[in-house]
Amino acid sequence: MAEYRPSTSWPHRMMSFQCRQADLNRLVMNYLVTEGYQEAAKRFMTEASVKPGPHMDTIGDRLRIQDAVRVGQVKYAMDLATRIYPRLFETDNYVFFHMQQLRLIEMIRDQKMEKALKFAQSKAAGFSKVDPSHYHEVERTMGLLAFDRPEYSPYGELMYYSYRQKVAGEMNAAMLRCHEDESKSKEEPMEPRMMFLIKLILWAQAKLDREGFTDYHKLDLGHADFEEEFRRSFQGF
Amino acid sequence: MDSESLACSSVEKDLTRVVSKLEQLHENAEADIGDIATQMSELVEVLSRAEQLVTTLNSSTQVSQDDPMGDAVSMQVETEPTAPQRLTERQVESVRNALARCHERVQKLSTEHRDLHGSISKIGKAIDRNFSADFSSTMRVDVLQDEENLMLLNKAIAKHYCRQGMDDVARTLIRECKMSPEHAQDVFDSEREFADIYGIWVKIQKRDLTDALKWAKMYSQQLSDRHSLIEFRLHRMRFMQLVSYGLDSQREAISYARLNFKKFAVRYEHEIANLMASFIYLPSGLENSPYKHFLGQEKWTELSFIFLKDACQLLGISKNSALSVVVNAGCTALPALLNIKQVMQSRQVLGMWNGCDELPIEIDLQPEFRFHSIFACPILRQQTSEDNPPKKLTCGHVISNDALHKLSVGHILKCPYCPVEQNAEEAVRIYF
Numbered sequence: 001m002a003e004y005r006p007s008t009s010w011p012h013r014m015m016s017f018q019c020r021q022a023d024l025n026r027l028v029m030n031y032l033v034t035e036g037y038q039e040a041a042k043r044f045m046t047e048a049s050v051k052p053g054p055h056m057d058t059i060g061d062r063l064r065i066q067d068a069v070r071v072g073q074v075k076y077a078m079d080l081a082t083r084i085y086p087r088l089f090e091t092d093n094y095v096f097f098h099m100q101q102l103r104l105i106e107m108i109r110d111q112k113m114e115k116a117l118k119f120a121q122s123k124a125a126g127f128s129k130v131d132p133s134h135y136h137e138v139e140r141t142m143g144l145l146a147f148d149r150p151e152y153s154p155y156g157e158l159m160y161y162s163y164r165q166k167v168a169g170e171m172n173a174a175m176l177r178c179h180e181d182e183s184k185s186k187e188e189p190m191e192p193r194m195m196f197l198i199k200l201i202l203w204a205q206a207k208l209d210r211e212g213f214t215d216y217h218k219l220d221l222g223h224a225d226f227e228e229e230f231r232r233s234f235q236g237f
Numbered sequence: 238m239d240s241e242s243l244a245c246s247s248v249e250k251d252l253t254r255v256v257s258k259l260e261q262l263h264e265n266a267e268a269d270i271g272d273i274a275t276q277m278s279e280l281v282e283v284l285s286r287a288e289q290l291v292t293t294l295n296s297s298t299q300v301s302q303d304d305p306m307g308d309a310v311s312m313q314v315e316t317e318p319t320a321p322q323r324l325t326e327r328q329v330e331s332v333r334n335a336l337a338r339c340h341e342r343v344q345k346l347s348t349e350h351r352d353l354h355g356s357i358s359k360i361g362k363a364i365d366r367n368f369s370a371d372f373s374s375t376m377r378v379d380v381l382q383d384e385e386n387l388m389l390l391n392k393a394i395a396k397h398y399c400r401q402g403m404d405d406v407a408r409t410l411i412r413e414c415k416m417s418p419e420h421a422q423d424v425f426d427s428e429r430e431f432a433d434i435y436g437i438w439v440k441i442q443k444r445d446l447t448d449a450l451k452w453a454k455m456y457s458q459q460l461s462d463r464h465s466l467i468e469f470r471l472h473r474m475r476f477m478q479l480v481s482y483g484l485d486s487q488r489e490a491i492s493y494a495r496l497n498f499k500k501f502a503v504r505y506e507h508e509i510a511n512l513m514a515s516f517i518y519l520p521s522g523l524e525n526s527p528y529k530h531f532l533g534q535e536k537w538t539e540l541s542f543i544f545l546k547d548a549c550q551l552l553g554i555s556k557n558s559a560l561s562v563v564v565n566a567g568c569t570a571l572p573a574l575l576n577i578k579q580v581m582q583s584r585q586v587l588g589m590w591n592g593c594d595e596l597p598i599e600i601d602l603q604p605e606f607r608f609h610s611i612f613a614c615p616i617l618r619q620q621t622s623e624d625n626p627p628k629k630l631t632c633g634h635v636i637s638n639d640a641l642h643k644l645s646v647g648h649i650l651k652c653p654y655c656p657v658e659q660n661a662e663e664a665v666r667i668y669f
């Protein structure tokens with residue numbers, strides 16, 4: 001009987017794994033479609049002969065809405081989303097709250113204090129009825145009003161582009177969920193599969209480290225030449 | 238404390254008994270007087286009816302005299318009027334009986350009322366028995382016969398008035414007791430600072446923060462060095478005051494926040510965010526919001542006391558006047574002193590009491606009334622005092638002055654705690 005030798009079998013299994021190009025292509029397409037990279041998805045579909053999957057039909061709409069959020073046209077984005085997905089904000093209060101919050105932030109950025117106050121105090125904004133667990137987000141947003149230059153205040157991170165990006169991502173996920181509910185399909189996850197895969201790889205590497213195994217090639221996401229690192233990882237030694 | 242509550246409950250018990258008796262008497266008297274009033278009303282009615290009858294008969298007689306009829310009729314009328322002018326025997330008896338019954342009842346009420354005098358006077362006796370009216374054993378009256386001491390007392394009282402902003406009263410007292418100009422000046426100089434603080438304190442309670450904010454701005458750096466909350470608390474309260482004025486002043490509130498909150502941004506990040514969110518509730522009113530506790534008077538009272546404490550601490554002055562401290566400490570000490578009065582008298586030690594600076598027993602004052610540590614000499618096992626102060630030896634140990642002299646041989650002193658020999662005259666007095 002052959003003796004179990006984990007320190008040598010793992011690298012061997014890694015090198016023996018047959019990674020098919022078609023699978024990789026589907027991963028990439030899934031990522032592009034889910035995240036709304038319409039042009040890239042179209043070109044990839046042509047070049048790699050890969051089918052886009054069920055979310056391709058909504059990619060244009062989702063892209064327009066996300067772009068509107070990213071440039072701060074929040075009301076336009078909300079109106080557009082409501083027309084395409086009438087029940088979107090009824091089923092997802094948290095995203096609705098964040099979109100309203102972003103509208104308020106844009107008014108503050110534009111130095112429109114009176115307008116911002118009026119909006120914040122309106123019933124339509126819904127801030128006085130916010131779930132208590134999110135009230136501190138309302139407070140921090142209103143805290144911006146206490147400073148002439150709110151971007152330098154303790155709550156300044158709300159004014160950064162990265163926050164718009166974050167809310168745009170939440171909107172995208174909410175729209176995908178809404179679409180999913182309508183089509184009754186359970187096949188496509190909300191998050192790109194590639195993201196799940198990367199998280200799984202990182203988890204597995206951490207577990208191997210804890211068990212004391214070091215004799216294998218790690219995927220280094222911090223590597224400067226990400227493309228080269230990725231290619232090397234998937235092609236073995 | 239137990240004997241005090243026992244005394245109070247004892248007097249209260251007697252008082253309750255007397256009060257219930259008085260209430261009972263009041264009820265009975267009310268009923269009796271009601272009956273008497275009813276009988277008197279009936280009597281008046283009967284007499285009134287009788288009087289009416291007599292009047293009618295007299296009128297009838299006059300009419301008859303005008304009648305031109307014969308003498309026979311006139312003669313017949315002359316006989317009748319005499320009889321009806323008098324009450325019947327039955328009526329007289331009825332009146333006499335009613336008066337007798339009224340008299341009897343009034344007499345009874347008077348007797349019952351007199352009986353209560355004894356019970357009422359018992360209250361006085363119970364109070365005398367349970368509470369001491371004679372404080373002479375706890376006082377040193379001779380102290381105030383000294384001119385200097387009397388002047389000091391008047392000075393303390395004058396300072397107390399100055400602290401309350403009652404300068405006129407203080408001046409009157411100074412004039413009437415003929416205080417010297419130097420002492421009078423000291424009264425006003427030493428209490429000027431507190432009088433200012435006191436004035437601001439009163440205004441805060443009246444919801445006027447103008448002077449408090451000015452003061453806090455003046456001492457901003459010192460307050461910050463001490464990590465005092467008061468400056469931010471004042472700005473917070475002013476901000477919420479502006480917000481509470483409603484939608485019309487929200488622009489002013491925003492300007493106030495931008496002008497005053499910036500320097501507190503890091504330390505009070507969460508508090509400022511919470512305050513700014515209050516605008517959301519303005520359309521429906523702060524009184525219907527999580528911020529309604531800012532509208533009550535308690536918030537202002539609390540703020541005024543925080544200000545008083547921090548301001549006095551920063552300026553290094555006492556929060557309470559010397560007079561109020563002494564009076565409060567005395568009230569705390571009095572029950573304990575009264576409790577040992579009997580012991581003192583029975584052992585003929587009153588003379589000893591008046592002769593020394595120490596109290597015969599230890600009295601537990603509240604922490605707020607403890608200003609100095611107490612040092613007891615480890616050699617003589619007694620507290621140090623003005624006459625026998627603590628002395629620090631060159632080796633660092635501390636003993637009382639009397640012990641120092643007892644342990645010295647000429648100029649040489651050997652410390653009782655360590656082997657160091659030293660010159661006794663090099664010991665220095667210390668203050669705690």
